[in-house]
Amino acid sequence: xxxxxxxxxxxxxxxxxxxxxxxxxxxxxxxxxxxxxxxxxxxxxxxxxxxxxxxxxxxxxxxxxxxxxxxxxxxxxxxxxxxxxxxxxxxxxxxxxxxxxxxxxxxxxxxxxxxxxxxxxxxxxxxxxxxxxxxxxxxxxxxxxxxxxxxxxxxxxxxxxxxxxxxxxxxxxxxxxxxxxxxxxxxxxxxxxxxxxxxxxxxxxxxxxxxxxxxxxxxxxxxxxxxxxxxxxxxxxxxxxxxxxxxxxxxxxxxxxxxxxxxxxxxxxxxxxxxxxxxxxxxxxxxxxxxxxxxxxxxxxxxxxxxxxxxxxxxxxxxxxxxxxxxxxxxxxxxxxxxxxxxxxxxxxxxxxxxxxxxxxxxxxxxxxxxxxxxxxxxxxxxxxxxxxxxxxxxxxxxxxxxxxxxxxxxxxxxxxxxxxxxxxxxxxxxxxxxxxxxxxxxxxxxxxxxxxxxxxxxxxxxxxxxxxxxxxxxxxxxxxxxxxxxxxxxxxxxxxxxxxxxxxxxxxxxxxxxxxxxxxxxxxxxxxxxxxxxxxxxxxxxxxxxxxxxxxxxxxxxxxxxxxxxxxxxxxxxxxxxxxxxxxxxxxxxxxxxxxxxxxxxxxxxxxxxxxxxxxxxxxxxxxxxxxxxxxxxxxxxxxxxxxxxxxxxxxxxxxxxxxxxxxxxxxxxxxxxxxxx
Numbered sequence: 001x002x003x004x005x006x007x008x009x010x011x012x013x014x015x016x017x018x019x020x021x022x023x024x025x026x027x028x029x030x031x032x033x034x035x036x037x038x039x040x041x042x043x044x045x046x047x048x049x050x051x052x053x054x055x056x057x058x059x060x061x062x063x064x065x066x067x068x069x070x071x072x073x074x075x076x077x078x079x080x081x082x083x084x085x086x087x088x089x090x091x092x093x094x095x096x097x098x099x100x101x102x103x104x105x106x107x108x109x110x111x112x113x114x115x116x117x118x119x120x121x122x123x124x125x126x127x128x129x130x131x132x133x134x135x136x137x138x139x140x141x142x143x144x145x146x147x148x149x150x151x152x153x154x155x156x157x158x159x160x161x162x163x164x165x166x167x168x169x170x171x172x173x174x175x176x177x178x179x180x181x182x183x184x185x186x187x188x189x190x191x192x193x194x195x196x197x198x199x200x201x202x203x204x205x206x207x208x209x210x211x212x213x214x215x216x217x218x219x220x221x222x223x224x225x226x227x228x229x230x231x232x233x234x235x236x237x238x239x240x241x242x243x244x245x246x247x248x249x250x251x252x253x254x255x256x257x258x259x260x261x262x263x264x265x266x267x268x269x270x271x272x273x274x275x276x277x278x279x280x281x282x283x284x285x286x287x288x289x290x291x292x293x294x295x296x297x298x299x300x301x302x303x304x305x306x307x308x309x310x311x312x313x314x315x316x317x318x319x320x321x322x323x324x325x326x327x328x329x330x331x332x333x334x335x336x337x338x339x340x341x342x343x344x345x346x347x348x349x350x351x352x353x354x355x356x357x358x359x360x361x362x363x364x365x366x367x368x369x370x371x372x373x374x375x376x377x378x379x380x381x382x383x384x385x386x387x388x389x390x391x392x393x394x395x396x397x398x399x400x401x402x403x404x405x406x407x408x409x410x411x412x413x414x415x416x417x418x419x420x421x422x423x424x425x426x427x428x429x430x431x432x433x434x435x436x437x438x439x440x441x442x443x444x445x446x447x448x449x450x451x452x453x454x455x456x457x458x459x460x461x462x463x464x465x466x467x468x469x470x471x472x473x474x475x476x477x478x479x480x481x482x483x484x485x486x487x488x489x490x491x492x493x494x495x496x497x498x499x500x501x502x503x504x505x506x507x508x509x510x511x512x513x514x515x516x517x518x519x520x521x522x523x524x525x526x527x528x529x530x531x532x533x534x535x536x537x538x539x540x541x542x543x544x545x546x547x548x549x550x551x552x553x554x555x556x557x558x559x560x561x562x563x564x565x566x567x568x569x570x571x572x573x574x575x576x577x578x579x580x581x582x583x584x585x586x587x588x589x590x591x592x593x594x595x596x597x598x599x600x601x602x603x604x605x606x607x608x609x610x611x612x613x614x615x616x617x618x619x620x621x622x623x624x625x626x627x628x629x630x631x632x633x634x635x636x637x638x639x640x641x642x643x644x645x646x647x648x649x650x651x652x653x654x655x656x657x658x659x660x661x662x663x664x665x666x667x668x669x670x671x672x673x674x675x676x677x678x679x
Contacts, residue, residue, distance in 0.1 A: 095229030277301030382535025
């Protein structure tokens with residue numbers, strides 16, 4: 001246990017024992033002075049903090065100080081009632097100072113101080129703390145969404161987003177704690193009033209009925225003096241603490257302390273001071289006003305305003321001169337072009353008409369959709385999608401958007417922010433009025449309809465899609481198509497680091513002893529290129545460990561990984577366990593195997609153009625036959641032919657699914673719907 005923790009524990013125990021242990025007047029004097037000093041330190045600290053979280057220990061400190069003050073009240077009450085009204089020099093001095101020889105005036109002043117403390121300061125601080133806590137909690141979701149929006153737009157990185165989320169959580173905890181702690185301050189004020197009444201009433205009874213009863217006037221004088229003094233030495237620190245409570249919960253985040261902000265903000269409006277001084281001079285001419293006081297005071301305000309205005313003009317001129325010199329220097333010095341070389345991995349640019357979809361203040365949720373896309377890609381593909389930068393581009397057509405990968409446009413589309421996309425799922429009856437278009441993600445015919453036509457389209461059986469969903473779906477498909485290009489070495493390192501937390505022995509065996517980071521990246525990219533999830537990193541790395549000592553061919557290693565991921569592949573491409581596929585003629589498979597040529601950079605199939613053309617025409621016929629009846633075409637080959645046939649056909653049909661028999665689970669029912677031949 002640290003020394004500081006021990007000290008705090010001892011202090012709290014001592015405070016608790018003060019309630020029980022009787023104290024001498026001299027010790028009570030010391031403890032009262034410590035209480036006043038601590039209150040001064042706390043209120044001055046709140047004045048010099050720039051934001052509330054800089055004094056985050058205030059709520060628990062408030063409870064400790066309140067408990068300490070209550071303990072002193074109880075100890076002073078025991079001395080007042082049990083020591084003939086003598087509770088030490090500090091209490092006596094405060095009582096004499098307020099009463100000042102007139103008991104009635106002193107009591108009235110004391111009552112006013114208690115009322116101000118309870119009704120104005122304490123009650124106000126409690127209300128401010130309650131409202132601040134409620135508004136802080138209500139604002140939390142909006143702040144979290146703003147952080148996510150800044151993260152997705154690239155304004156901040158992951159570390160900054162994490163720090164801001166922690167700060168939002170700390171603010172919520174702080175204001176919630178302040179709301180509860182302010183209730184203790186209110187209770188302390190009520191206890192102070194009760195103790196004052198007990199001291200006076202109890203003191204008079206004891207003074208009149210004790211062993212040495214005095215006259216009524218002497219008893220009232222003695223115990224009232226002690227009560228007023230005791231009330232002041234407890235209420236003044238309580239007043240300071242209550243004020244500090246109100247200050248810290250009303251303190252907005254700033255770059256300077258309260259005094260600096262006060263001076264800066266008043267001095268920024270010198271005209272206000274000059275007008276105030278002029279008004280004081282005018283009021284001075286009213287008959288009966290104290291002119292010797294009003295004229296100098298008005299003159300001081302006018303002089304202060306004039307001086308501040310003069311300083312402000314000089315400061316403005318100095319800033320303008322400095323800015324001009326800086327601009328001149330920037331023009332003369334060589335341009336720093338390094339920052340211009342930065343290329344964002346993914347960008348979504350859109351025209352002016354699409355801005356409302358990305359503006360949360362107008363109800364747009366495109367930023368939220370982008371966050372969900374990144375999460376969905378992590379679940380479906382197992383890859384960490386880089387931050388997607390969203391920006392408006394006034395050079396684009398009003399309703400157009402483009403998607404860029406590493407600075408190059410790879411896809412585009414057009415949406416209407418105030419309309420809906422109506423698509424015919426195949427069974428819709430009738431037509432709807434609107435702007436005919438092509439759905440950007442899958443290239444299907446569709447119609448943009450207005451809000452008025454939307455209900456009619458739904459009744460006719462059309463599928464209705466809102467504009468943000470159109471963009472989000474298109475962006476998702478682009479990410480799946482180009483995911484292998486977005487997977488960099490740093491992301492692979494992050495995936496391996498994540499795996500090493502649960503399976504360190506596996507990672508240590510493979511990376512970097514058998515394969516380097518670049519080789520693992522190539523295997524993962526090969527999987528993503530054919531839309532195979534890399535989420536099961538442990539199976540992928542284990543397969544590389546098993547076959548890494550027998551072959552260094554990354555394409556062949558990818559095939560081994562695919563075979564070990566057969567459950568994942570089957571679930572992905574054959575979810576209903578019934579596969580209607582296109583197979584290859586055995587003679588074609590034999591021909592492909594005979595024409596495979598190995599090089600230092602990999603393997604390829606050396607077929608003549610006429611043979612390739614025959615294969616393509618046969619494949620096209622089989623694919624069109626399946627797509628015409630609504631079946632997604634899948635080509636099924638032998639394990640040794642799969643990767644070579646995929647390379648051969650991907651230039652003509654890049655999104656065609658090609659699987660091998662070893663990549664499908666045994667309980668899948670396979671139906672051949674066509675055969676690819678070379679005849």
